[in-house]
Amino acid sequence: MNFDYTEKVKNYQDKLKEFMEEWVYPNESVYEDQLKSQESRWDGTLPIMEEMKAKAKEQGLWNLFLPDDTYGAGLSNLEYAPLCEMMGRSLIGPEVFNCNAPDTGNMEVLARYGSEEQKDTWLKPLLQGKIRSCFSMTEPEVASSDAANIEARITRDGDEYVINGRKWWSSGAGDSRCKVAIFMGKTNPDAQRYEQQSMILVPLDTKGVHIRRMLPVFGYDHAPHGHAEIDFVNVRVPKENIIWGEGKGFAIAQGRLGPGRIHHCMRLIGAAERALEDLCKRVQNRVAFHRSLAEQGVVREWIADSRVDLEQARLLTLKAAYMMDTVGNKQAKTEIAMIKVVAPNMALRVIDRAIQAHGAAGVSEDFTLAAQWANSRTLRLADGPDEVHRRQIAKLELSKYKE
Template sequence: MDSGRSPKTREYIDRVSGFMGSHVLPREREYLVALRDQEDRWASIPSVVDELKARAETIGLWNLFLPDSTHGAGLTHVEYAPLAELVGRSLIAPEVFNCNAPDAGNAEVLLHHGSDEQRRRWMEPLLRGEIRSVFCMTEPDVASSDAANTAATAVVDGDTIVLNGRKWWSTGIGHPDCRFAVFMGLTEPDAPRHARHSVVLVPLDTPGVRVERMLPVYGYLDEPYGHGEATFSDVRLPLDAVIAGPGRGFEIARGRLGPGRIHHCMRLIGLAENALELACRRAVSPTAFGKPLSDLGGNRERIARARIAIGQARLQVLHAAWLLDTAGPAVAVGESSQVEAAVPAMACEVIDMAIQLHGGAGLPDDFPLASAMAAARALRLADGPDEVHLGVVARAELGRYRIREAA
């Protein structure tokens, strides 16, 4: 594996790091205060975000996630990984750099599978940061970790497609600029297992689309982004709203997950780094029983183990990113599952340690630790639960021995 940082990568790291330190991190408190002061936190985004977005776009720190150089920075996954880690240290940075989920994944879906008209109508304004989007796959009544279980329907009726079903944990649907959903539905129940579903572009103002409620994670609603539960009742759209044609849904959903997992994991490493930094600052400042916290209760060992765990996770994600770049998603699926099982669990442990060192101060939102724990814990489910990823890893590991035994 070559994870050496090229001059291009080092330049981007310096630029993103400098922008984060000079512009983004110093204004996070301003953003949070403005959001809290809004009567309706779902109604608008504090103006500081638009100011920072305009500045980032002007200097070329924009769409960094997209390997396509025509529409994005043209970085490989290995090159983008350290930038995603830097971005992950901030609550608002993903939107500032136009790299936030699920918009990044939806843009890649449209780039690789969308028609010219779909790209013009949805991808281009998404990449300009003018609108936001949502990915609607997870459902409350089925085990959605298996995409083939999708029960919501997308039935072809002449030159239209009709959607019915209930989706939840639809991240970003609360954003005031969210304009469309990427909806996965069952089209041909008797087709082969991986050819039954379709992915459909749904304008959120289409009759029959209704956001029923926003879902809290440990009490956090994550406004103004949020995770929503939505119903689709006899939503009728022209057939050209289907991405790549009926029956291609599973293929598209599976292809979308590979890069998205790398992005999530590297942002989580940034989140864990931020938590460790807060923990260390806390450990050397207040005293208890006549000593700094770093000298009490095994805290030095906890801090050391956190540093080791973050370093291990970073290298493992870089390896998965390198494999994705050099061999493709099909070959990297095992390594992708490894990091998706390992990194969120690591982040939860590091953040929990930081909360413990802060005592009561770690529980409210005086520090960004409780919200960080909610985000990290949710990601142990968002791209598939740990058990699914561990099953993929075990199957690959045991498969090698079965082949040897058969030989």
């Protein structure tokens, strides 16, 4: 395995670093101020974000996540890793470059499995950053870590499908720009276990779609993005809205979640790297008991442990990305599962140390640490909880020793 960055990637790194320093970091507070001052926190058309997105497009820093150069930059997972990490240093960073979840995963689904009509209607405006989307899979009434438990129904009725079910944690649905959901539900409850589910496109302005409430995370509403609980009541959409075909929901989910999981991990490494930088800067400028915090032995342990944690997580992420590129997502499933456990827990440890070093300031809104910690904690659940990934890792490990 060779993890050296190509000249193409180095060029993107230089451009991204400069862009983050010139545009993203200085405008994090501007973004928050504009969000607070507008009439609705769920109006996603913030002037500063639109200005940054236009600049990113001009500089060719757009849709870098898609490996298909028909739609994206044509970067492999390994090439995209350091760029995604850099974007993840800021919570608003990914959207600036149109590399934000869940739109990235939904665009990948449409690019890989969508019909030409679906691509024209939904993929193109998503690629242009004109609209947003959400992914409606998780349900409040069942343990959705086992997707086979999902009870929502997608029933064929002539030239239409009728959709019924309640979904929650549909991230992005609060945004006024969110126009479509990819909905997962059962088309045939009597089929084999992993052929019961399908995915279908549901425009959010369709009759019968009701956003019940937005769900805060540790008190953060994450506006204008947000996480919605949505009722789908006798929602009718054309039969052409089914993605790939009936019974393909699990196959699509596996294709979607591999890249989605590793992208989360890449961004988490960026968040942790920035937290460590903040920690190191802070402790050299603060004095307690006649010595700088940087001279305190326990603080140096925090710094050393954080660097070790970061490098281990980064190397495993790169290995998983390399395997996805060379042998495919299926063969890389152990590495994807491992990094999905490692990265969120690593980020939580590093960010927590940075919070501690900042004292009370660390839990305030004056720094990004508290918000990044809350975001990292959600990723021990999103795209599968730690326990499910550990179960998969153990199962694959045991399979090596069956007689």
